Amino acid sequence: MVRVRTRREIELIAESAQIVADTLDMLSTKVTSGVSLLELDAQAEEFIRSRNARPAFKGYMGFPATLCISVDDEVVHGIPSNSKLSEGQIVGIDCGAEKNGYYGDSARTFAVGNISDNNRDLMLTTEKALALGIEQAKPGNHVSDIGHAIQSFVEPKGFSIVRELVGHGIGTQLHEDPQVPNYGVPGMGGELKEGMCLAIEPMINCGRKEVYTAEDGWTIKTKDGYNSAHFEHTIAIRENGAEILSRSQLNG
Ligand code: MG
Ligand code: MG
Numbered sequence: 001m002v003r004v005r006t007r008r009e010i011e012l013i014a015e016s017a018q019i020v021a022d023t024l025d026m027l028s029t030k031v032t033s034g035v036s037l038l039e040l041d042a043q044a045e046e047f048i049r050s051r052n053a054r055p056a057f058k059g060y061m062g063f064p065a066t067l068c069i070s071v072d073d074e075v076v077h078g079i080p081s082n083s084k085l086s087e088g089q090i091v092g093i094d095c096g097a098e099k100n101g102y103y104g105d106s107a108r109t110f111a112v113g114n115i116s117d118n119n120r121d122l123m124l125t126t127e128k129a130l131a132l133g134i135e136q137a138k139p140g141n142h143v144s145d146i147g148h149a150i151q152s153f154v155e156p157k158g159f160s161i162v163r164e165l166v167g168h169g170i171g172t173q174l175h176e177d178p179q180v181p182n183y184g185v186p187g188m189g190g191e192l193k194e195g196m197c198l199a200i201e202p203m204i205n206c207g208r209k210e211v212y213t214a215e216d217g218w219t220i221k222t223k224d225g226y227n228s229a230h231f232e233h234t235i236a237i238r239e240n241g242a243e244i245l246s247r248s249q250l251n252g
Contacts, residue, residue, distance in 0.1 A: 001177055002169055002176075002177045002178050002190055002193075002196060003169065003176060003177075003197075004193055004194070004195035004196055005171055005195045005196070005197055005236070006195070009102065009171065010195070010236045010245075012099070012100050012101070012102035013102045013103065013104060013170065013171055013197050013234065013236065013245060014236070014245040015099055015100070015104075016053060016056075016097045016099045016102050016103055016104035017097075017104030017105070017245035018104070018245065018246065018247075019048060019051045019053045019097045019099065019104060020048075020096060020097045020105065020106045020234070020246050021104075021246040021247055021248055021249065022047070022051070022249065023044050023047050023048055023095050023097070024093060024106060024108050025248055025249055026043070026044075026047050027040055027043065027044060027093060027110075028108075028110060028250065030043065031085065031091055031093070031112060032085065032112065032113070033084075033086050033087045033112055033113050034084055034085065034086075035084060035085050036081075036082050036083065036084045037069045037071075037078075037080035037081050037082070037083055037084075037085070038080050038082050040067060040093070041065050041069070041080035044066045044067050044095060045058070048095075048097050051097075051099070052099060053097040053099035054098045054099070055095075055096070056096030056097050056098045056103055056104075056174050057094075057096045057174075060096075060174060063077075063079075063218065065079055065080045066080075066095070067080055067093055067094065067095055068092075068093070068094040068095075069091060069092070069093055070091070070092040070093075070094070070219065070220075070228070070230065071085070071089055071091050072089055072091075072227045072228075073221050073222045073225050073226060073228060074214075074219050074220065074228070075092075075162055075165070075211050075220040075221060075222060075228040075230065076094060076107075076203055076230055077094075077218045077219055077220050078092075078218070078219045079216055079218050079219060085112045086112065087112055087113035087114065088112065088113060088114065088115055089112040089115075090109055090110070090111055090112070090115060090119050090122070090123060090227055090229060091109065091110050091112060092107060092108070092109045092228070092230040093108060093109075093110065094107035094230065095107065096174055098174075101172055102171060102172060103170050103171065103172070103173065103174050103234075104170070104234050104245065104246055105170055105174060105199040105201075105232060105234050105246070106199075106232050106233055107201060107230050107231060107232035108231055108232075109123050109126065109127075109229040109230055111123065118206065119206075119227060121157075122204060122206050122227060122228075122229045125153070125154060125157055125159055125204060125229075126202055126203075126204040126230065127229075127231045128153065129150045129153050129154050129182075129202045129204060129231075130150075130200060130232070130233060132149040132153050133146040133147070133149050133150045133182070133200045134146075134233060134235055134242045134244065135149065135241070135242070136148075136149045137192060137198060137200065137235055137237050137241070137242040138192060138240070138241040138242060139192055139193055139194045139237060139239065140192070141192045142187050142188055142189050142190065142192065143178050143179075143180055143181075143189030143190050143192065144181070144184035144186060144187065144188035144189045145186050145187065145192075146167075146180055146182075146198075146200060147180065147181040147182050147183045147184035148183075148184050148186045150182045151182065151183040151184065154182075154202070154204055159204050159206060160204070160205045160207065160208055160209035161182050161183050161202065161203070161204060161209055162203040162204070162205060162209055162211055162220075162228070163181070163209060164211060164220075165201075165203055165211075165220065166179045166180055166181045166182065166201075167179070167180030167181075167182065167198060167199050167200045167201045167232070168180060168198070168199050169197065169199075170197050170198065170199045170234055171197050180198055180199075180200055180201075182201075182202045182203065182204075193237065194237055194239050195236070195237065196236075197234065197235065197236050197245075198235055198237070199232055199233070199234050199235075200232065201230065201232030201233075202230070202231065203228060203229075204228065204229050204230075205222050205226060205228045206222075206226040206227045206228065207222060207224040207225075207226030208222070208223065208226070210222070210223040210224070211223060211228075233247075234246045
């Protein structure tokens with residue numbers, strides 16, 4: 001069932017989503033060559049708890065950490081380890097927080113130092129695809145209009161869209177109905193209504209779309225070994241369109 005949230009509930013979702021955005025802002029200056037993934041995870045957990053919230057991923061289905069950190073050919077759901085970042089990598093950081101029973105969920109892909117033009121293009125394309133998807137999240141549109149906008153933008157550039165993982169409703173649970181695929185024909189799926197809250201999250205591959213789950217049982221990787229990028233926002237559908245609840249407070 002797709003929930004329509006009250007104004008007050010959206011305020012609570014927004015509070016959690018802003019904590020996630022602030023966590024990612026905090027991390028953005030720390031994603032540098034030589035930092036270990038576990039250090040980033042520890043800083044994120046401390047930050048979230050300092051805001052009287054709870055890391056939403058920790059313990060979710062048994063996931064062991066605050067952040068999903070996915071480097072280069074890892075698409076999503078990477079488990080932070082003591083491995084260190086190095087120059088030229090791209091690193092997807094996905095974060096969730098729960099406060100007062102309401103959830104926020106957001107992800108960004110960061111560059112570690114100087115990255116290749118191809119990696120830059122992949123990241124910019126994924127971030128722009130998210131923005132185009134969000135534009136379609138308005139009353140009267142349908143769920144698949146979001147994915148259609150993403151697909152129409154991404155595939156002509158020669159990148160591919162992960163099919164196995166999708167966006168989702170969000171609110172009193174981390175993952176709620178509806179599923180929000182990042183591809184599709186327009187006008188399908190449920191009608192979007194004012195008050196719905198969604199996490200929209202394109203996962204875009206440099207090479208082919210196929211992915212697999214690594215031996216740790218969590219990390220999703222590209223089959224062909226080419227890199228992947230991921231951006232995600234928690235949004236609320238308002239009368240006139242989407243409001244991004246996990247917006248960065250940094251300039252640019
Ligand atoms: Mg997420
Ligand atoms: Mg999500």
